Amino acid sequence: MFKPTTIKDIAKALNLSTSTVSRALRGGYEISEETKKIVLEYAEKVNFKRNPIALSLKERRSYSIGVIVCEVANQFFSQAIDGIESVAYSKGYHVIISQTHDSYEREVINVEHLANRSVDGLLVSLSAETKDYSHLEKLHDQGLPIVFFDRILNSMNTHKVSSNNFKGAFEATEFLISKGCKRIAHLANASQLSITAERQKGYEEALRQHHIPIDKELIKYCKHGGRDQIEVEIAVREFLSHDNPPDAIFVASDRLSTGCLSTMKKYATHHHDILVAGFSNSELVELLNPSLSYIRQPAFEMGEKAAEMLISIIESKYPIEEFESIMLDTTLHPNGA
Amino acid sequence: MFKPTTIKDIAKALNLSTSTVSRALRGGYEISEETKKIVLEYAEKVNFKRNPIALSLKERRSYSIGVIVCEVANQFFSQAIDGIESVAYSKGYHVIISQTHDSYEREVINVEHLANRSVDGLLVSLSAETKDYSHLEKLHDQGLPIVFFDRILNSMNTHKVSSNNFKGAFEATEFLISKGCKRIAHLANASQLSITAERQKGYEEALRQHHIPIDKELIKYCKHGGRDQIEVEIAVREFLSHDNPPDAIFVASDRLSTGCLSTMKKYATHHHDILVAGFSNSELVELLNPSLSYIRQPAFEMGEKAAEMLISIIESKYPIEEFESIMLDTTLHPNGA
């Protein structure tokens, strides 16, 4: 069996009390230099590591933060996680990652699991399916620090980090217009997500400013966030088979963008006539065919910011009253014909 | 502050002892139906959740398993993690993911962190840089269950899950030969990795069987696993600028495959003359240009198997003597001209 050395083992071996050993190892004040040296050397020798579980129990904190994302395979989130980890590690926190796969039930289970395991706080990007937020609100009311990033919950009073979705969508749509497109479809994520509304507004505003009518038949939502490829296929094929088909598609997220391209390659004989622009943080975008103009979010920085904010709440001595909402800029990368 | 209800709170509220409450909530034997009902109802009412930290301390186990991978952004690993999670969740275990980014130091830090946090076992895929295995051997000797997957450590006596790298590499190379390629380069991972040796053997055996000489100048290793894109670029550009350049490249891993294509697109004017085949579990492969013939590993199944094996060790009442090595088949997906 796996039995690490404890402070008690050291105390017994050196004929000291556990208190003395503990203080020799930590603060060290009130302990003679001589004893300290003996203890430190012996601890080193037997490869002593203090048990963080015992500490968590006593101190009511674990020095770990939980992260809730839909999936780590999505490059936006894996980049954000890298940002989160870089900040967390430098401040002595461990990161526990949990995937919802855009399922509401998984989100509830994972959130409760992490809360029970005494994470000191939660970084949350909502699942596409989530419409009921009571599992999060309950914990927030109990005092658990929560910071949202990307897919935020506006109604909760806490820190939030997002990118400028309106502007990103606006620029992408305007780019398509500048390329001469007149009928621009919009493939959107689940309608209850914050990012969906913001990006749709950007899309519609760009059309409006360029006097292009908004056609509701050219806007389709994927309510499971494209968790199943088939969901995306159906939507895109409806666009393609429209009486008056679009000459461009603006896609609202990473997974949908690639799903859209796959479908086009599979079914559209003349897919080079349709321009596609979408949100994507994939590192492979430049290699794609059909090509994709893409809006990139500063995922790493968003992760950093979110982690910094969460840790500042965790370590704050007084309850926070004033919460911040940070918005970072996206960048447009034009591509293709 | 965040203070969940404890068993003690319930005991006080109902004027019972903590032992009684505990037994009422759990086994329930020796407790009258009446008391049980009262306790259960009250616990439900105040949303009681037992504290897993306290349990971990007492029971010396956490019902969580640690996973060490180089990076979750790599689709092979994110798929493997999905497999791990599906098994772990169904057996009541939580999964803690840790990324090494193919750095040896990060691997050591993360392994020790997880061991300290009392994971019940570890699923490990080695970092590309790792040559010294003492951090893992020490824990294994202390009795911590460890199962390797993909990038395994042959010298350690434990369960292992891998794919048939030899066969996969052999088939890919043979495919390139069948397309008429005569000078086939090999872009490999760090030389100390198990997968590197196995794949190189498959590559060389295919050449041998088809009477193609093995040219050591056409084999290049990326000792950081392509962590920096520049590492891949240098290797590929050396291939391209060779006096007698290759007409095909067989690439040994996911990240290297995409890095190779990027470099070719960037620097090779006639890159369509060079066929590329490589290991990749990316879902975007079919959309890539230049196109990539790819060998796919059953990542999800590998994760499942590895998790099942680890949990079987953890839950075994007697020390395991006989360890298994499982090997799963890959599939070749031809593409391009």
Add this chain to the structure above:
DNA sequence: AACAATTACGGCATCGATGCCGGCATCGAT
């Protein structure tokens, strides 16, 4: 020399949940 002050360490309770053991009460049996 007598007392205060400081040094250096041990004892003990604590965090939350569990389980052994011990005890009280009620019931049935002889």
Add this chain to the structure above:
DNA sequence: ATCGATGCCGGCATCGATGCCGTAATTGTT
């Protein structure tokens, strides 16, 4: 009526580390 059996529950130690408090021994002060 007395004893054993059983049902039902509380007390207490335990897991590892910490920190308050108590205390012995040594040093310093007048």
